[in-house]
Amino acid sequence: MHHFFADPQNINLENNTIHILGEDVKHIQKSLRLKEKEKISVADGSGKGYLTQITSLENDLVVVRIIEEMSSQEKLNAxxxxxxxxxxxxxxxxxxxxxxxxxxxxxxxxxxxxxxxxxxxxxxxxxxxxxxxxxxxxxxxxxxxxxxxxxxxxxxxxxxxxxxxxxxxxxxxxxxxxxxxxxxxxxxxxxxxxxxxxxxxxxxxxxxxxxxxxxxxxxxxxxxxxxxxxxxxxxxxxxxxxxxxxxxxxx
The missing domain is CATH 3.40.1280.10 (SPOUT methyltransferase, trefoil knot domain)
Structure with missing residues (x-):
C-alpha cells in the first residue's frame, strides 16, 4: 500500500476526509496511476496515520475518505x-x-x-x-x-x-x-x-x-x-x- 503525508490542516476528522495537495497529486495520478476506490495510507507528519480510500481525483487535488486510524509501531516517547x-x-x-x-x-x-x-x-x-x-x-x-x-x-x-x-x-x-x-x-x-x-x-x-x-x-x-x-x-x-x-x- 502506498503511503503519503498530508498537512494536518487538510485532515478533517469531522467528515472523515483528507485533501492531498502538491507534488503527491501528480505522483498518485501520473506515476502510480491510482484510481478511485483504491486504498492508501496517509499520515499527518506528527505521529497519526490513517487507512483511507480514494474518492476523488482532480487536476490539483486528491480526496480520500478515512476508513480507520492506524496504529504505529514507532516509539514516539523518545x-x-x-x-x-x-x-x-x-x-x-x-x-x-x-x-x-x-x-x-x-x-x-x-x-x-x-x-x-x-x-x-x-x-x-x-x-x-x-x-x-x-x-x-x-x-x-x-x-x-x-x-x-x-x-x-x-x-x-x-x-x-x-x-x-x-x-x-x-x-x-x-x-x-x-x-x-x-x-x-x-x-x-x-x-x-x-x-x-x-x-x-x-x-x-x-x-x-x-x-x-x-x-x-x-x-x-x-x-x-x-x-x-x-x-x-x-x-x-x-x-x-x-x-x-x-x-x-x-x-
Missing part, C-alpha cells in the same frame, strides 16, 4: 536527533535517507573544523529543502507516521551550546575513532536509560572531529564512544551507532 558533520557530494543524501529509515526524528547538519563542503549563504536554504525532500521520501518508503525534520546547517560550537542541556532528559553520543576504552554497550550498562527521553548522535565529516571539538563535547556532557577497531566512513558511522542504540535500547 526523540532521536542526528548531528551530522556535513559530508561531500551524495554522501549527505545517503546519510539522511538511511538515518530516517532507522528512526531519526531530527537531522541537524553541522559545520565542523574538518568540513570540506563550503555552503554559500544564498544556497543554504535550497540545500536544506532538498535534504528535507529526501527525508520525506524516505519516511514515505518506510511508512513512518512522523515526518522527520532537516534543520538549517549550524556551526559545531553553536550546535553544542544550543542543543545540549544536561537537565532536559537528553543523552548524547559522539562517535570518535580514537576512543578505545568506552563502547556503546559498556556505557549503556553503566547508566539508567529509563530517565532519558531525548537522544543525540554526533558524527563527524570526512576527517572526523578535531581535539578542540572533542573537548567541547566532553565539557558539555556528551558521551564519547568508540565503534570498534575499524575506522568507519562518515556515511557508515551514524548508521552503525544508530543501529546499536536501536538494538540495545529499543528506542
Amino acid at each position: 526523540t532521536r536527533t542526528l548531528y551530522q558533520g556535513i559530508a561531500k557530494g551524495s554522501k549527505m543524501d545517503f546519510i539522511i535517507q538511511k538515518s530516517v529509515e532507522l528512526g531519526i526524528d531530527n537531522i541537524i547538519p553541522v559545520i565542523t573544523e574538518y568540513t570540506v563542503v563550503q555552503l554559500k549563504e544564498k544556497d543554504t536554504d535550497k540545500k536544506r529543502q532538498r535534504w528535507q525532500k529526501i527525508a520525506e521520501e524516505a519516511a514515505k518508503q518506510c511508512k513512518r507516521f512522523a515526518l522527520p525534520t532537516v534543520y538549517p546547517p549550524v556551526s559545531y560550537a553553536k550546535a553544542v551550546s544550543e542543543h545540549i542541556d544536561q537537565n532536559d532528559g537528553s543523552l548524547h553520543f559522539l562517535a570518535y575513532e580514537l576512543e578505545s576504552d568506552t563502547s556503546v554497550k559498556k556505557l549503556l550498562s553503566e547508566i539508567s536509560i529509563e530517565k532519558y527521553s531525548n537522544f543525540g548522535i554526533w558524527i563527524g565529516p570526512e576527517g572526523g572531529f578535531d581535539d578542540h571539538e572533542i573537548k567541547l563535547a566532553l565539557d558539555a556532557g556528551v558521551n564519547i564512544v568508540g565503534l570498534g577497531p575499524r575506522i568507519l566512513r562518515t556515511e557508515t558511522a551514524g548508521i552503525v551507532l544508530l543501529s546499536i542504540l536501536l538494538y540495545e535500547m529499543e528506542i
